[in-house]
Amino acid sequence: MSSPVGLHRVIEPAGVLPQAARKLDASPQISADEVRIRVERLNLDAASFRQLSEKHAGDGAAVRAEVCAIVTERGKMQNPVTGSGGMLIGVVEEVGPESPLGLAVGDRVATLVSLTLTPLMITDGLKGWDGRSEQVPAEGHAILFGRSIAAKLPDDMDPELALAVLDVCGAPALTARVVAGYRDATVAVIGGAGKSGSLSLAAARQAGARTVGIVPHAREAELLTGAGIADHVAIADARDPVALADAVSGALGGPADVTVVCVDVPGCEHGAILATAAGGTVIFFSMATSFAAAALGAEGLAADVTMLVGNGYVPGHADVALRLLRGEPGVRSLFEGRLRAD
Amino acid sequence: MSSPVGLHRVIEPAGVLPQAARKLDASPQISADEVRIRVERLNLDAASFRQLSEKHAGDGAAVRAEVCAIVTERGKMQNPVTGSGGMLIGVVEEVGPESPLGLAVGDRVATLVSLTLTPLMITDGLKGWDGRSEQVPAEGHAILFGRSIAAKLPDDMDPELALAVLDVCGAPALTARVVAGYRDATVAVIGGAGKSGSLSLAAARQAGARTVGIVPHAREAELLTGAGIADHVAIADARDPVALADAVSGALGGPADVTVVCVDVPGCEHGAILATAAGGTVIFFSMATSFAAAALGAEGLAADVTMLVGNGYVPGHADVALRLLRGEPGVRSLFEGRLRAD
Numbered sequence: 001m002s003s004p005v006g007l008h009r010v011i012e013p014a015g016v017l018p019q020a021a022r023k024l025d026a027s028p029q030i031s032a033d034e035v036r037i038r039v040e041r042l043n044l045d046a047a048s049f050r051q052l053s054e055k056h057a058g059d060g061a062a063v064r065a066e067v068c069a070i071v072t073e074r075g076k077m078q079n080p081v082t083g084s085g086g087m088l089i090g091v092v093e094e095v096g097p098e099s100p101l102g103l104a105v106g107d108r109v110a111t112l113v114s115l116t117l118t119p120l121m122i123t124d125g126l127k128g129w130d131g132r133s134e135q136v137p138a139e140g141h142a143i144l145f146g147r148s149i150a151a152k153l154p155d156d157m158d159p160e161l162a163l164a165v166l167d168v169c170g171a172p173a174l175t176a177r178v179v180a181g182y183r184d185a186t187v188a189v190i191g192g193a194g195k196s197g198s199l200s201l202a203a204a205r206q207a208g209a210r211t212v213g214i215v216p217h218a219r220e221a222e223l224l225t226g227a228g229i230a231d232h233v234a235i236a237d238a239r240d241p242v243a244l245a246d247a248v249s250g251a252l253g254g255p256a257d258v259t260v261v262c263v264d265v266p267g268c269e270h271g272a273i274l275a276t277a278a279g280g281t282v283i284f285f286s287m288a289t290s291f292a293a294a295a296l297g298a299e300g301l302a303a304d305v306t307m308l309v310g311n312g313y314v315p316g317h318a319d320v321a322l323r324l325l326r327g328e329p330g331v332r333s334l335f336e337g338r339l340r341a342d
Numbered sequence: 343m344s345s346p347v348g349l350h351r352v353i354e355p356a357g358v359l360p361q362a363a364r365k366l367d368a369s370p371q372i373s374a375d376e377v378r379i380r381v382e383r384l385n386l387d388a389a390s391f392r393q394l395s396e397k398h399a400g401d402g403a404a405v406r407a408e409v410c411a412i413v414t415e416r417g418k419m420q421n422p423v424t425g426s427g428g429m430l431i432g433v434v435e436e437v438g439p440e441s442p443l444g445l446a447v448g449d450r451v452a453t454l455v456s457l458t459l460t461p462l463m464i465t466d467g468l469k470g471w472d473g474r475s476e477q478v479p480a481e482g483h484a485i486l487f488g489r490s491i492a493a494k495l496p497d498d499m500d501p502e503l504a505l506a507v508l509d510v511c512g513a514p515a516l517t518a519r520v521v522a523g524y525r526d527a528t529v530a531v532i533g534g535a536g537k538s539g540s541l542s543l544a545a546a547r548q549a550g551a552r553t554v555g556i557v558p559h560a561r562e563a564e565l566l567t568g569a570g571i572a573d574h575v576a577i578a579d580a581r582d583p584v585a586l587a588d589a590v591s592g593a594l595g596g597p598a599d600v601t602v603v604c605v606d607v608p609g610c611e612h613g614a615i616l617a618t619a620a621g622g623t624v625i626f627f628s629m630a631t632s633f634a635a636a637a638l639g640a641e642g643l644a645a646d647v648t649m650l651v652g653n654g655y656v657p658g659h660a661d662v663a664l665r666l667l668r669g670e671p672g673v674r675s676l677f678e679g680r681l682r683a684d
Binding site: 005007015016017018019020112113114116117147148149170240241242243270274284287289290291292294295296297298299300301302303304305306307308309310311312313314315 | 359360455458612637643644646650651652654
């Protein structure tokens with residue numbers, strides 16, 4: 001019997017989840033609740049690609065050979081040094097009769113679960129890739145489990161834009177859910193001009209909140225003000241607790257009911273807690289968040305705040321994010337500007 | 343003007359919170375919202391004491407000299423290597439007219455905020471301490487801010503027992519609050535026979551939940567069963583996600599609405615997520631929790647669970663915990679057994 005989280009695909013070590021496995025079974029025959037995808041492109045995680053590229057001093061052929069070797073050996077693309085993977089784009093090739101994912105043969109999809117847990121087989125030696133970019137044209141197949149997540153790529157936008165949105169789509173969905181739990185909420189988004197930040201600002205305002213976007217310097221403030229998706233824009237160093245709390249209070253007239261941390265720099269925990277009202281909620285989306293700094297910081301400040309680990313999965317998250325992009329020209333312009341700059 | 347979080351006591355570097363400061367002003371004159379405590383005893387954090395003791399190869403006089411030097415230099419007891427502090431016991435000596443803490447001169451209290459942010463001056467050279475134990479008899483004074491937390495020591499129990507309870511009192515209070523948000527909740531406490539675990543089990547049952555305590559081996563299972571504070575007791579390795587989820591489901595008839603992680607070992611995140619029902623909540627109290635493992639694990643499992651950073655502060659938490667100890671003989675027996683074993 002197949003497991004909805006893919007335990008039956010784990011070859012070694014026995015008993016761990018696919019993400020923790022050294023080796024997965026990527027054979028193409030699917031179980032009743034699985035889906036097979038014909039792969040078109042891998043998007044390697046930025047940290048993973050950087051490590052590989054530096055290791056091989058920019059030698060694209062060597063990077064390509066190593067990615068092929070990793071996938072052959074592990075049955076998935078998980079960089080053994082960084083531990084990270086990425087995501088992929090492909091077309092649905094076969095759907096098991098008991099798959100709960102709602103996909104049909106021919107759908108063009110992006111996987112929203114990491115490559116680190118996705119069974120993958122490459123059949124073209126990645127011959128279409130020069131090894132010099134995170135975007136990897138590829139032929140082969142990948143397997144989705146019963147509890148995997150994939151989103152159909154929309155017809156009305158560039159796939160690259162859609163992917164950038166889908167990559168952070170958990171943030172606006174969770175922000176909207178949390179804001180809905182407050183009456184006339186005030187919301188501060190730290191890193192409001194970034195991808196997850198701008199979507200979270202738009203989601204909070206659509207959920208009825210009064211918002212402030214906090215940015216680190218004048219150029220970002222100008223960008224965010226121009227986008228018109230925040231009620232207020234303020235500049236503060238998120239690592240300076242007092243400055244951050246003052247900026248939030250100055251804009252909102254008091255601490256925020258909900259503070260959303262979207263900046264990937266360490267040391268923002270105390271400021272986020274101090275900027276949040278008693279009874280409020282801090283949502284940490286930054287992977288640079290220190291669990292201990294958050295827990296001990298709130299205790300040291302006697303702060304009665306709920307602190308959430310930003311879960312990248314909320315049912316319907318892809319639709320929420322794509323709808324925000326379509327409905328909020330300011331969000332779209334920020335995303336397109338960042339894609340041009342990359 | 344004094345700051346409720348003690349910013350006015352920070353000497354250097356300017357602008358940081360007292361916990362992050364290198365040096366605090368520990369002078370005895372209090373502001374309008376401060377309280378001065380006459381210190382009786384410091385309880386050094388276990389990790390801090392171990393580091394000092396190992397550094398000086400068990401030479402108690404050298405350990406004592408270094409603690410005196412740290413407090414003199416920093417104006418607080420924060421081990422520069424481990425970064426940790428501890429807590430203290432003392433008697434209220436002066437209460438500022440605007441203090442919101444509800445303390446009166448003569449109250450015997452334990453501070454529930456860390457020594458790492460508490461202005462402290464030692465006046466007896468710690469002459470009553472042999473430098474060989476975490477319990478440090480001391481004369482001097484300490485300062486509480488407007489937003490500090492202190493609990494009156496109860497008359498009806500050994501101070502050592504009360505301190506052990508107060509040390510983990512955030513866990514049962516937050517567990518009770520979360521459980522109250524579910525109807526007929528089922529609750530799994532990982533590490534149910536420990537200090538925070540047993541209090542959380544008792545709090546969950548008093549809040550109306552059906553509970554299972556998960557323990558690592560037969561001896562702990564016997565202890566917890568004997569205490570009679572859990573509806574079910576099951577044995578599982580919390581680092582094995584499938585085994586943990588199976589143990590919880592086996593006891594409760596399905597995944598838990600609320601899973602409380604109280605074991606200080608790394609690698610319990612995936613199991614806790616897998617053991618929790620869709621729409622459920624995981625509360626991480628373990629300082630060994632990895633933020634990234636929790637965030638990426640939930641996404642990889644497509645798990646719609648709310649994940650909370652266990653905040654050590656919940657209003658009324660000390661009273662909740664002491665009431666549980668008084669009302670639940672099983673909790674008391676577990677605590678007394680652990681204190682005897684220490």
